Amino acid sequence: MQDNDVASEFPDPRSSDYYNTAGSGLCPVTVRDQVKQYVEASCADAIGTSQKYAPYVEALRGHLARLLGCTGAELALMHHTAEGANVIAHGLQWQEGNTIMTLDREYPSTVYPWMNVQKLHKVHLVLLEERDGRIEEDEIVKALHRERPRLLAMSAVEWCTGYRFDLQKIGEACGELGIVFFVDAAQSLGFWEIDVETCKISALAGSAWKWLFGPLGMGYLYLRRDLLERVTPLFVGSESVVNPREYLRYDFTFQPDMRRFEYSTMNLSAVVWLEAGIHFVQQQGLERIRRHVFDLQDYALERLRDIGCTVRGDLPRERRSGIIGFRHPKIGSRELATTLYREAAIIARERDGFVRLSFHLYNHRPGIDRLIDLVTHMA
Numbered sequence: 147m148q149d150n151d152v153a154s155e156f157p158d159p160r161s162s163d164y165y166n167t168a169g170s171g172l173c174p175v176t177v178r179d180q181v182k183q184y185v186e187a188s189c190a191d192a193i194g195t196s197q198k199y200a201p202y203v204e205a206l207r208g209h210l211a212r213l214l215g216c217t218g219a220e221l222a223l224m225h226h227t228a229e230g231a232n233v234i235a236h237g238l239q240w241q242e243g244n245t246i247m248t249l250d251r252e253y254p255s256t257v258y259p260w261m262n263v264q265k266l267h268k269v270h271l272v273l274l275e276e277r278d279g280r281i282e283e284d285e286i287v288k289a290l291h292r293e294r295p296r297l298l299a300m301s302a303v304e305w306c307t308g309y310r311f312d313l314q315k316i317g318e319a320c321g322e323l324g325i326v327f328f329v330d331a332a333q334s335l336g337f338w339e340i341d342v343e344t345c346k347i348s349a350l351a352g353s354a355w356k357w358l359f360g361p362l363g364m365g366y367l368y369l370r371r372d373l374l375e376r377v378t379p380l381f382v383g384s385e386s387v388v389n390p391r392e393y394l395r396y397d398f399t400f401q402p403d404m405r406r407f408e409y410s411t412m413n414l415s416a417v418v419w420l421e422a423g424i425h426f427v428q429q430q431g432l433e434r435i436r437r438h439v440f441d442l443q444d445y446a447l448e449r450l451r452d453i454g455c456t457v458r459g460d461l462p463r464e465r466r467s468g469i470i471g472f473r474h475p476k477i478g479s480r481e482l483a484t485t486l487y488r489e490a491a492i493i494a495r496e497r498d499g500f501v502r503l504s505f506h507l508y509n510h511r512p513g514i515d516r517l518i519d520l521v522t523h524m525a
């Protein structure tokens with residue numbers, strides 16, 4: 147069963163039937179209340195409220211920095227993963243004949259920015275083939291030696307299967323070969339920490355509304371300090387420069403850190419939301435969250451197997467994430483997910499031929515029993 151503190155954060159009984167944190171996490175009550183306070187204060191005094199809440203930006207940067215083992219100066223707040231990838235994709239200087247490598251089942255935000263570079267700068271794009279939602283790290287390392295790309299872009303956690311890559315192994319190879327290592331952390335950060343230094347990550351981007359309990363349209367970008375000057379900001383505005391409040395001095399000197407990429411007015415309500423979301427995650431504790439989720443996954447995997455389903459994600463815990471999947475021998479996964487929603491308001495998505503289940507603190511065993519009963523009776 148859930149602890150009382152968790153139950154009071156997700157009081158709606160429907161939350162236990164929500165298996166789509168990998169799409170978007172549910173909003174805890176304490177997070178909702180903090181956003182509410184910000185909005186209410188803005189009703190009386192918009193400018194005064196934005197000044198009062200301005201320190202939340204640096205507080206948020208601090209939270210993210212702790213999860214990534216970097217400094218706040220190496221982080222910019224973005225709208226989403228795609229924006230972070232685009233900052234890197236367009237900020238680096240490309241030469242015809244350069245190679246970019248990624249995997250062939252990546253989420254589009256980690257593919258299209260590089261396809262665009264391919265189109266604009268005539269670089270080669272190599273898509274490594276995944277099999278059953280994964281590819282061995284040794285195979286990636288071999289491909290790096292063979293293709294010698296200028297940049298490798300890949301996710302820390304595969305978005306359909308939940309497979310957690312050994313980033314350190316891949317990052318060490320990138321470091322040795324001088325390859326820019328770009329990581330999409332959308333399905334990882336908030337469930338797992340990522341140590342950018344140990345994993346030799348050059349740049350990393352992600353979205354905030356999944357495992358970090360932030361709002362839609364909020365994300366982050368990390369760029370290693372020594373790479374800052376190698377990435378040219380293509381979008382600029384009042385906040386890109388050293389004296390952002392001296393509007394008419396036009397001193398076009400960039401901020402000395404990643405704030406140069408934030409370039410104009412910040413979405414402060416989203417900052418307040420995400421700051422509260424990460425604070426919530428930290429209060430709950432990543433280890434506690436993982437223990438709860440992994441125990442539930444073990445239970446779900448066993449019960450799904452018992453009723454004849456094929457499962458995905460039964461991996462050693464250090465290779466797992468919040469995501470697993472299953473396929474029914476007789477019912478198509480899309481139909482199954484749709485029926486679960488229509489008949490019982492259970493929210494899960496079909497991904498890559500499987501029903502993807504992503505768990506969090508609000509899920510529990512009785513909910514899984516209900517899901518299993520429904521699937522059993524559907525057949």
Ligand SMILES: Cc1ncc(COP(=O)(O)O)c(C=O)c1O
Pocket residue numbers: 168169225226227228229253255256301303304305330332333352353365
């Ligand atoms: C691996 C991965 N990256 C990124 C995203 C989201 O992309 P963006 O932040 O650009 O909306 C998702 C969302 O499902 C994802 O699974």
